[in-house]
Amino acid sequence: MSTGAEPTCVIGEGASFEGLLSFREGARIDGTLKGRVVGEGTLIVGPEARIEADIRVARLLVSGVIEGQIEVLDRVELHAGSWLRGSLRAPRIQVDDGARLEARVRMRAGSPRAPGAVLSASGAP
Numbered sequence: 539m540s541t542g543a544e545p546t547c548v549i550g551e552g553a554s555f556e557g558l559l560s561f562r563e564g565a566r567i568d569g570t571l572k573g574r575v576v577g578e579g580t581l582i583v584g585p586e587a588r589i590e591a592d593i594r595v596a597r598l599l600v601s602g603v604i605e606g607q608i609e610v611l612d613r614v615e616l617h618a619g620s621w622l623r624g625s626l627r628a629p630r631i632q633v634d635d636g637a638r639l640e641a642r643v644r645m646r647a648g649s650p651r652a653p654g655a656v657l658s659a660s661g662a663p
Contacts, residue, residue, distance in 0.1 A: 589606070
């Protein structure tokens with residue numbers, strides 16, 4: 539799960555946070571978060587993370603558990619072992635084999651250069 543840049547904000551495993559988390563470059567959550575997340579960069583949700591929040595970020599990479607209303611401006615990747623519940627709005631969604639998605643999903647074009655939304659899933663039908 540490489541994003542090309544190190545997160546500037548980290549909530550480590552065993553740590554908990556309640557409230558508004560905002561960031562510019564990137565953030566990684568390996569602990570527990572409850573509240574709201576707003577970011578201009580990539581949010582990485584580690585395998586031990588448990589999040590109950592409304593989220594609005596540019597890119598979302600999930601290996602843990604998220605419940606809430608999620609809006610992603612570019613791309614969502616749900617990796618094996620992840621679980622996303624609630625609502626999800628994004629132009630591109632990748633769902634790996636072994637990921638759980640229990641959400642109202644709304645896909646929309648992200649920019650004038652992206653004419654349509656793309657959903658990809660791995661594994662056999």
